[in-house]
Structure formats: C-alpha cells, structure tokens
Amino acid sequence: MLCTDGQQLLRQVLHPEASRKNLVLPDTFFSFYDLRREFHVQHPSTRLARDLTVATMAQELGLETDATEDDFGVWEVKTMVAVILHLLEGPNDQLFSKPEVIKQKYETGPCKAEVVDSETVVRxxxxxxxxxxxxxxxxxxxxxxxxxxxxxxxxxxxxxxGEALIRFVDSEQRDLALQRHKHHMGVRYIEVYKATGEEFVKIAGGTSLEVARFLSREDQVILRLRGLPFSAGPADVLDFLGPECPVTGGADGLLFVRHPDGRPTGDAFALFACEELAQAALRRHKGMLGKRYIELFRSTAAEVQQVLNRYASSPLLPTLTAPLLPIPFPMVAGTGRDCVRLRGLPYTATIEDILSFLGEAAADIRPHGVHMVLNQQGRPSGDAFIQMTSAERALAASQRCHKKVMKERYVEVVPCSTEEMSRVLMGGTLGRSGMSPPPCKLPCLSPPAYATFQATPTLIPTETAALYPSSALLPAARVPAAPTPIAYYPGPATQLYMNYTAYYPSPPVSPTTVGYLTTPPAALASAPTSVLSQPGALVRMQGVPYTAGMKDLLSVFQAYQLAPDDYTSLMPVGDPPRTVLQAPKEWVCL
Incomplete structure (x- = not known):
C-alpha cells in the first residue's frame, strides 16, 4: 500500500501523464494513504491538512531529523517513515484504516433527481x-x-x-480540478471554472420515464445517430448497423427522438454492451440508409436527456398566431447622444445587475430602455444599450459609472446616439474608428411597383398551365386594405436590414431563421402606428432549387393556410426582368 505526502503527485502528475502517454498503471497506484490527512486525524488542532508538510509534521511530533542528509528525497522518505511509526504507536485505531481510492474508469449513467452540491461542480x-x-x-x-x-x-x-459541466464526488476533487485550468486536450487548452449545482441539474437532469427506462441499463456505451429517414423504424436501424455490432436489447436499445406531435426528427440513440461493439458501429459513420447518409458519434446520458427534453418542451408551432418579429419599443432616430453604451459586461449580467450598477442614474432610464445585445449564437455579447431621458442624463451616467467594476470586471460606459444604437442592434459595429453598417445589409427585395401588387406580364410554362386553371395563374390587381401598406419596399437608394441582434428580453434569433424589418428604422418615428403591427407576414425562402416551380412552393406551404388567390404573393427575388413563374434564386412570400 502506498503512503504519500498529499495527493498532488498521484492525482495531478502521475495519472494524467500516464493517461497522456497511454501507459497502464498497476493497481497499486489506484489506492493510497494520505499522510497529511492521517496526521490531521490524530492531531486535529494543527493547521489544515493541505497546509502540512513533512517537516512541519515532524516538528509537531518533536522528531529529530537527519539534517546532514544531502539528498532531499531520501531525507523526506526517512522523515515520513518516522512520522508513520510515531502515529502507529498512538491509541487511535482509526488511523490507516480507510485508503484513498482513485477510480480506474468513468461510470456512465443518468442523473437522478437529487440535490447537487455546488462545491462539487466545474464548467x-x-x-x-x-x-x-x-x-x-x-x-x-x-x-x-x-x-x-x-x-x-x-x-x-x-x-x-464545446462546453461541459462536470460533477465530482467531493469538494476536494473539485478544487484539484480547478488547478487544471488551461491544461491541454490535444492542441486545445481547456478553461475550467466553478459552476453551480443548479446548472448541472438543468443540463443533466431529466424526469422523462422514457429516458429513465432507456438509461436504466448500466455500463452501456451510447451512440447518437443523426440524419435518419423519417420513415425509418427499429428494424431499419438494426439492419443498417448489421449483425457485427448488435444493439443491446435489440429494438429496446433504440430511442427515437420525436416532436411533440409524434413526428420523427431524424435522430436516435443506441446502446451497446461494450466499447468494441461501439467502435464497430462507429465505422458505419456516413453509411447510407436508403438515400441518406447517417452520422454516428458518441453520446452521453446527459445529452440524451437534453435532446429529449428540448423536443418535448418546445412545440413545433405556437397555438396562437405570433408576429413575425418581436415589436420593440419605438425608437426615434436622432443624432442627440441620449443613450449610453455599456461595454465589457460579464456574460452572466442581468437587467437587475445593470440597474444596480447604474445606481441613481437608473431612475433616468426610459421605459423599456434597456437593450441587451446578443451575438449570432443567441448568447450575451457583453454589450448593452441604455436609453436615458436626455443627453445630459446620459453624459452624467457615463461620467459617474465609467470603468466601475461589476462582478470583478470593469465596464466601459460611453454616451452614444439612438442612431448608433439602432445600427449596432441590427448587426453593425461601433468602434473608435467610427460606425460601420450592419454586415447583413441586403439589396432591395423588389421594385416599388410591387407594393401595390399590380399585374405583371407572365410567361406560363406548359406544365404549369396544365396543373392550374388560368384564373388562378393570372395575377389579380389588389388595393391595400389600409392606408399604410402591409409590406414597405424601400426605394432603389435604400436597403433592407436583417434583425440579427435581438432586443432583450426577446428570445435569441437563430442565424438561419432571421426576420426582416420591413420598414427602415427612421420611418418608425414618422409612422402614426407601427408598421409591424399591420396584418400580413413576410417570409423569405433561400436556397430554393433553380428548377423549383409554383407547384413546389405551394406544396411547401400546404399546411400554412395560403389562400388559393394568393399565388401572386409569391414574388421572385433575383435578376429583374424575371417573371413570376420563372425559377428565381430566392422567393419572398406574403
């Protein structure tokens, strides 16, 4: 049995280096006695166990050490032996009775509904x-x-x-894990921070009986399959994997991910009894099932619960008709610097933290005047804009709060104008060199003549004329139902912006599903009512095949109540002299 001076050498040096060099250590190195801890049990009135050294332990016991020994390693071993013999002579029979154990392998399994100590979790x-x-x-x-x-x-x-939450058996292991901050995994360095038990339960916890039943088998390797055909069943997946890598329990070892309405998502999880079978299954990565290639990669019990919980908790379509874009508080564009920009906020900062940071200046904030800037992944970017009641109040707030500390980070507070704030909220940048336009500026979607839906010459292909009656194919002239048009099309000198950056507390907008502001920001000031509140919706389709026609587009919107006389709302976006029924690169649907 090993006896060591603390745990650092075994846990932080020997085992990590052996793992990095693919060396197999004998069982002797997986259990040991920590002399510092055993000494602290015998002498609890002394300093903490982690602060003890061999010299201080010998000094506390009054042991004489050989000061003439030149080799420090030999001297330390001799002194440790003397300390151990002295401790064994004592009356305490609990000494050296329970060795420290180092786990040889990581045990997988579900996270049950239990309280997780925040002192045991890292990110x-x-x-x-x-x-x-x-x-x-x-x-x-x-x-x-x-x-x-x-x-x-x-x-x-x-x-x-690229992030993970790790829960250790006790706080001492967590403290040792924090010492591996910026150690390397391959060529990447890994940052290790403290986390809370609530964060771990939110990610790893799950209450689904289906998930609990699937993960009830212990010591199983989990693989995730992605890209399955929607018609694929358990038999198809088992045939795809083949007899050389059988799934544990056959069809019972497969878990298909489905939408709340029961439709498949194309994802599934599979259990395998050992690492060898999982490796054999991974060799089927990007193999073909029908006409689709299937991706296979390792997964975890926490990932199973996250994926199932996400699809179970978020409906595919809302029960009530929702607007295309969240309607922010109207902002009047101007050059007056009545706003302040907060730069360098902690990523965990909330509106309450910002109000507390501003102090007395928080009383001068306009209603709905706090705007958190999110990045394209929907995460806080560390910036925020505050609309103040006047330019003088904004200047006073910036002078009072500039470079104050919030959660161990100093925050820059600088005044800016509403126009500059609007540009940044729409994806532009505002730096010391000036203001640059949003990177997502788009050219005008269509010429102004389309605003009144006037009839345009059409060239109808033969196959299209055979599918639809002529009355449905000919565009009908329309008159807007209200004085304000449903969709505003800028003139040739203006451009349309994509709302990449969400207003707080609106949910983050995925970069692949971006709404469009159909009215330029400056027009919101002069409009008596918000154009976004008018009836109608604007949807843009990108990546449409060049061979797609009217029939293909109608089939896409078959379940979305597109009126039969709304065919003229399908307007191509591309090189203008295209006609309505020619195949453009992009489509706009009203």
Whole structure:
C-alpha cells in the first residue's frame, strides 16, 4: 500500500501523464494513504491538512531529523517513515484504516433527481466539438468524477457547443480540478471554472420515464445517430448497423427522438454492451440508409436527456398566431447622444445587475430602455444599450459609472446616439474608428411597383398551365386594405436590414431563421402606428432549387393556410426582368 505526502503527485502528475502517454498503471497506484490527512486525524488542532508538510509534521511530533542528509528525497522518505511509526504507536485505531481510492474508469449513467452540491461542480470550456464524455473524463484523469457526472452542453440547434459541466464526488476533487485550468486536450487548452449545482441539474437532469427506462441499463456505451429517414423504424436501424455490432436489447436499445406531435426528427440513440461493439458501429459513420447518409458519434446520458427534453418542451408551432418579429419599443432616430453604451459586461449580467450598477442614474432610464445585445449564437455579447431621458442624463451616467467594476470586471460606459444604437442592434459595429453598417445589409427585395401588387406580364410554362386553371395563374390587381401598406419596399437608394441582434428580453434569433424589418428604422418615428403591427407576414425562402416551380412552393406551404388567390404573393427575388413563374434564386412570400 502506498503512503504519500498529499495527493498532488498521484492525482495531478502521475495519472494524467500516464493517461497522456497511454501507459497502464498497476493497481497499486489506484489506492493510497494520505499522510497529511492521517496526521490531521490524530492531531486535529494543527493547521489544515493541505497546509502540512513533512517537516512541519515532524516538528509537531518533536522528531529529530537527519539534517546532514544531502539528498532531499531520501531525507523526506526517512522523515515520513518516522512520522508513520510515531502515529502507529498512538491509541487511535482509526488511523490507516480507510485508503484513498482513485477510480480506474468513468461510470456512465443518468442523473437522478437529487440535490447537487455546488462545491462539487466545474464548467469546462473550449472542448473539441467531437469530444465525448470519456474524453472529458480522461482530461480529468486521477480525479474521481461522480457516476454520470459529465454533462456535455448543447446549443440551440442541439449540437455540442464545446462546453461541459462536470460533477465530482467531493469538494476536494473539485478544487484539484480547478488547478487544471488551461491544461491541454490535444492542441486545445481547456478553461475550467466553478459552476453551480443548479446548472448541472438543468443540463443533466431529466424526469422523462422514457429516458429513465432507456438509461436504466448500466455500463452501456451510447451512440447518437443523426440524419435518419423519417420513415425509418427499429428494424431499419438494426439492419443498417448489421449483425457485427448488435444493439443491446435489440429494438429496446433504440430511442427515437420525436416532436411533440409524434413526428420523427431524424435522430436516435443506441446502446451497446461494450466499447468494441461501439467502435464497430462507429465505422458505419456516413453509411447510407436508403438515400441518406447517417452520422454516428458518441453520446452521453446527459445529452440524451437534453435532446429529449428540448423536443418535448418546445412545440413545433405556437397555438396562437405570433408576429413575425418581436415589436420593440419605438425608437426615434436622432443624432442627440441620449443613450449610453455599456461595454465589457460579464456574460452572466442581468437587467437587475445593470440597474444596480447604474445606481441613481437608473431612475433616468426610459421605459423599456434597456437593450441587451446578443451575438449570432443567441448568447450575451457583453454589450448593452441604455436609453436615458436626455443627453445630459446620459453624459452624467457615463461620467459617474465609467470603468466601475461589476462582478470583478470593469465596464466601459460611453454616451452614444439612438442612431448608433439602432445600427449596432441590427448587426453593425461601433468602434473608435467610427460606425460601420450592419454586415447583413441586403439589396432591395423588389421594385416599388410591387407594393401595390399590380399585374405583371407572365410567361406560363406548359406544365404549369396544365396543373392550374388560368384564373388562378393570372395575377389579380389588389388595393391595400389600409392606408399604410402591409409590406414597405424601400426605394432603389435604400436597403433592407436583417434583425440579427435581438432586443432583450426577446428570445435569441437563430442565424438561419432571421426576420426582416420591413420598414427602415427612421420611418418608425414618422409612422402614426407601427408598421409591424399591420396584418400580413413576410417570409423569405433561400436556397430554393433553380428548377423549383409554383407547384413546389405551394406544396411547401400546404399546411400554412395560403389562400388559393394568393399565388401572386409569391414574388421572385433575383435578376429583374424575371417573371413570376420563372425559377428565381430566392422567393419572398406574403
């Protein structure tokens, strides 16, 4: 049995280095006695165990050490032996009765509904996106991770975002894990921070009986299959994997991910009894099932729960008709610097934190005047804009709060104008060199003549004329139902902006599903009512095949109540002299 001076050498040096060099250590190195802890049990009135050294322990016991020994290692071993013999002579029979254990392998399993101590959880950031829970456990080799204690975080699209929450068996293991901050996994350095038990339960916890039943089998390797045909069933997946890599329990070892209405998402999870079978299944990565290639990669119990919870909690379509864009508080464009910009905020900062940071200046904020800037992934960017009641109040707030500290970070507070704020909220940049336009500026969607839906010459292909009656194909002239047009089309000198950056507290907007501001920001000031509140909706279709026709577009919107006489609302966006029924690069649907 080993006896060491503390745990650092075994847990933080020997085991990580052996794992990095693919060396197998004998069982002797997986259990040991910590002399510092045993000494503290015998002498609890002394300093903390982690602050003890061999010299201080010998001094506390009054032992004489050989000061003539030149080799420090030999001297330390001799002194440790003397301390151990002295402790064994004492009356305490609890000494050296319970060795410290280092887990040889990470145990997978579901996270049950229990209270998780925040002193045992860390957050690892910067992980390779293809890393699995076993890779994370290998990074923390030598430390005891709780069963099912690795929870890989997913982004809004259900893909891994390079972060993980790790739960250890006790706070001492957590403190050792924090010392691995900026250690390397391959060529990437990993950041390790403290986290809370609530964050871990939010990611790894789950109450679904279906998930609990699927994960009830212990010591199973989980793989995730993505891109399955919607018609694929358990038999199809088992045939795809083949007899050389059987799934544990056959069809019972498969879990298909479905929308709340029961439709498949194309994802599934599979259980395998051992690592060898999982490796054989991974060799089927990007194999063909029908006409689709299937992606296979390692997964975790926490990822299973995250994916199932996400699809179970978010309906495909809202029950009530929602507006295309959240309607922000109207902002009157102007050059007066009656706003302040906060730069360098902590990513965890909330509106309450900002109000507390501003102090007395918070009383001068306009209603709905706090705007948190999100990045294209829907996360806080560290910036925020505050609309003040006047330019004087904005200047006073910036002078009073500039470079004050919020959560160990100093925050820059600078005055700016409403126009500058609007540009940044729409995706532009505002730096010391000046203001640049949003990167998502788009050319005018269509000429102004389309605003009144006037009839245009049409060239009807033969196959289209055979499918629809002529009355449905000919565009009908329309008159707007209200004085303000449903969709405003800027003139040739203006451009249309994409709302990449969401107003707080609107939900983050995915970069792949972006709404369009159909009215330029300056027009909101002069309009008696918000144009966005008018009836109608604007949808833009990108990536439409060049061969797509009217029939294909109508089939896409078949379940969305497109009126039969609304065919003229399908307007092509592309090179203008295209006609309505020619195949453009993009379509706009009203």
């Amino acid at each position: 690892a950031r910067g992980l390779p996106w293809q890393s699995s829970d076993q890779d994370v456990a290998r990074f923390f080799k030598g430390l005891n991770i709780a069963r099912g204690g690795v929870a890989l975080c997913l982004n809004a699209q259900g893909r891994r975002n």
